[in-house]
Amino acid sequence: MIVVTNPTRDTWASLCARTEQDDDSIQDVVAEIIANVITQGDEALRRLTSEFDGVSLHDLAVSTAGARVSAELEEAILIAARNIKTFHASQLQSPVQVETSPGVFCWRKSVGIDSVGIYIPGGTAPLFSTVLMLTIPAQLAGCKEIVLCTPPGKNGVIDPAILYAARLAGIEEVFAVGGAQAIAAMAYGTETIPRVDKIFGPGNKWVNAAKQLVSADGVAIDLPAGPTEVGLLIDADANLTFVAADMLAQAEHDVVSDVFVVAIGESDVAGLKAEVEKQLAGLPRRGIAAKVIEKARICLVSTEDEALDLMDLYAPEHLIIQTQHARSLAERVRNAGSVFIGEWTPESLGDYASGTNHTLPTNGAARAFSGVSVDSFVRKITFQQASEDGLRGLGPHVSTMARAEQLEGHAHAVDVRLAAWKAATSRSAFIQRNTNETKISIQLDLDGKGRSSCHTGLGFFDHMLDQIVRHSGVDMTLRCDGDLEVDEHHTIEDTAIALGKAFSKALGDKKGIGRYGFTAPMDDAIAHVALDLSGRSWLVWDVTFTRERVGDVPTEMFSHFFKSFCDGAKANLNISAKGDNEHHIIESIFKGFARALGQAVALTGNADVLPSTKGSL
Numbered sequence: 001m002i003v004v005t006n007p008t009r010d011t012w013a014s015l016c017a018r019t020e021q022d023d024d025s026i027q028d029v030v031a032e033i034i035a036n037v038i039t040q041g042d043e044a045l046r047r048l049t050s051e052f053d054g055v056s057l058h059d060l061a062v063s064t065a066g067a068r069v070s071a072e073l074e075e076a077i078l079i080a081a082r083n084i085k086t087f088h089a090s091q092l093q094s095p096v097q098v099e100t101s102p103g104v105f106c107w108r109k110s111v112g113i114d115s116v117g118i119y120i121p122g123g124t125a126p127l128f129s130t131v132l133m134l135t136i137p138a139q140l141a142g143c144k145e146i147v148l149c150t151p152p153g154k155n156g157v158i159d160p161a162i163l164y165a166a167r168l169a170g171i172e173e174v175f176a177v178g179g180a181q182a183i184a185a186m187a188y189g190t191e192t193i194p195r196v197d198k199i200f201g202p203g204n205k206w207v208n209a210a211k212q213l214v215s216a217d218g219v220a221i222d223l224p225a226g227p228t229e230v231g232l233l234i235d236a237d238a239n240l241t242f243v244a245a246d247m248l249a250q251a252e253h254d255v256v257s258d259v260f261v262v263a264i265g266e267s268d269v270a271g272l273k274a275e276v277e278k279q280l281a282g283l284p285r286r287g288i289a290a291k292v293i294e295k296a297r298i299c300l301v302s303t304e305d306e307a308l309d310l311m312d313l314y315a316p317e318h319l320i321i322q323t324q325h326a327r328s329l330a331e332r333v334r335n336a337g338s339v340f341i342g343e344w345t346p347e348s349l350g351d352y353a354s355g356t357n358h359t360l361p362t363n364g365a366a367r368a369f370s371g372v373s374v375d376s377f378v379r380k381i382t383f384q385q386a387s388e389d390g391l392r393g394l395g396p397h398v399s400t401m402a403r404a405e406q407l408e409g410h411a412h413a414v415d416v417r418l419a420a421w422k423a424a425t426s427r428s429a430f431i432q433r434n435t436n437e438t439k440i441s442i443q444l445d446l447d448g449k450g451r452s453s454c455h456t457g458l459g460f461f462d463h464m465l466d467q468i469v470r471h472s473g474v475d476m477t478l479r480c481d482g483d484l485e486v487d488e489h490h491t492i493e494d495t496a497i498a499l500g501k502a503f504s505k506a507l508g509d510k511k512g513i514g515r516y517g518f519t520a521p522m523d524d525a526i527a528h529v530a531l532d533l534s535g536r537s538w539l540v541w542d543v544t545f546t547r548e549r550v551g552d553v554p555t556e557m558f559s560h561f562f563k564s565f566c567d568g569a570k571a572n573l574n575i576s577a578k579g580d581n582e583h584h585i586i587e588s589i590f591k592g593f594a595r596a597l598g599q600a601v602a603l604t605g606n607a608d609v610l611p612s613t614k615g616s617l
Helices: 009-016 024-040 042-053 071-089 128-141 160-168 179-188 205-215 240-251 269-281 286-294 304-314 326-330 347-352 388-404 408-420 459-472 489-507 556-569 582-601
Strands: 002-005 098-101 104-112 115-119 145-149 173-175 198-200 229-234 258-264 297-301 318-322 338-341 378-386 428-434 438-445 452-455 475-482 519-522 525-532 538-542 572-578
Touching: 009 304, 024 042, 024 179, 024 205, 042 179, 071 128, 071 160, 098 388, 104 128, 104 388, 115 128, 115 179, 128 145, 128 160, 145 179, 179 198, 179 205, 229 240, 229 304, 240 258, 240 269, 240 286, 240 318, 240 347, 258 269, 258 286, 258 304, 269 286, 269 297, 297 304, 318 326, 318 347, 326 338, 338 347, 378 388, 388 408, 428 489, 438 489, 452 459, 459 475, 459 489, 459 582, 475 489, 489 556, 489 582, 519 582, 525 582, 538 556, 556 572, 556 582, 572 582
Parallel strands: 002 297, 115 145, 115 198, 145 173, 229 258, 229 318, 258 297, 318 338, 452 475, 538 572
Antiparallel strands: 098 104, 104 378, 428 438, 438 475, 519 525, 525 572
């Protein structure tokens, strides 16, 4: 083992590097295998099976009917299958319909991939557990056809545990073909083996090279796969017997497996090395494991933050955490295929029976890829449907964007519908107000759902603007870039003016609106807000503050905000409020104002009636 104490960050990348795989040297050979399978089909599969596996087969298809295992193994497989199904079934999602704009509905539906191919390695470690890990989520996803390929043993027979697991999973198409030729057969099809749309499963460098080559030709694969690996986060509280066992569990897979340990604080590295040597001596596959342990790295660092940063850079396929408060530390992990928390959670649990999937990204791919799940076996199809009102509201914006991209046909497809339906102007407004002091843009939709995105650089002010939007039921996106290095005054005043103008523009001729609007309590505080969209600007303000600021806003600016709004919207507003907590007083004012605004702009159903005896507003 290689022990490094307090490695500097410029050395971390080299410490995290896995053993280099000389895949380039086999690319040409694998490409030739694939070409032979494409042109010669089953004949090539039989010849290559004889050449690489030393087995002569006439029938490539294999029946699972007679597959038998011991009662003990059967019970274990049944329990594992149940847990895997339970966990993966929880990933199934019903479509959720979202109204993105009034009258415009969007949703997404998962549809199972029609045909998938499953590759199961044989050889010295036949991975029957992978049969469960891949076929169960495929069935839950609704895949119509599942094809399984696995190499025969030297006796020409497939391991009975693989066949039993396939039979348990209801897989009817099983073929005794392994290696790169199996990947080629599933990717392109032969006389016997059907072509599939996506290929899953681990394998050696020949299999992985074949998966990469066929993926370049348009056949989907599960994820980047390489030698298995484990990362371990430990501290002085870790049980060294358990840690050593976990290290060797991954080391016994293959000589190119990888083990990476990050130890925090006063961890007993010497004791860990001694425990590994002790357990290694009794391991049946110690010849393989010893070569992996020889290049395993143990990095001692001082803090949890360093440990997490280093392990996130390594981005392990499997991450085992044996530290004090391991669950809390696990919540901070960003890059890992699967995480095993605490001393009672060996990685072996996830490999077989906990329910999570053991087909995971390796060689740092966990920084960008997830392990296999039900999602891996589905395609996501999006749907959308707009009502006439939906197109009336959103269509003009689509036309504007299409023409900005010089795609007149896209704009025309919207415009002809708007013309045919004689679309009315939507109750929305876009306002830009630029001065030497502020640059403001506001998109306002009166008939919204209370959705807000407000950014002025003043946190408390943004919070109050959000209150207006949420409680009035309008939709608004507002951005103000102001001279806050000078003062808050211009930002708040100009925002209020622009906001008032946006409401005035969106209201149009004001026909059919409620016009008037409210009283709002907020714990100890109560605000009385009366609003009239009268076309005349007036503010009555009866609120007294003792604090100079609330949050990052001077309290004197709140009356100025509402006065500026009245000027922009040409509205009459009467506000009085009192209470013990001035944060609550202000919030009750904004909520009351929002509710009053919502009532005033709401349509009454009398679209042609102007709520005024004067005949104008």
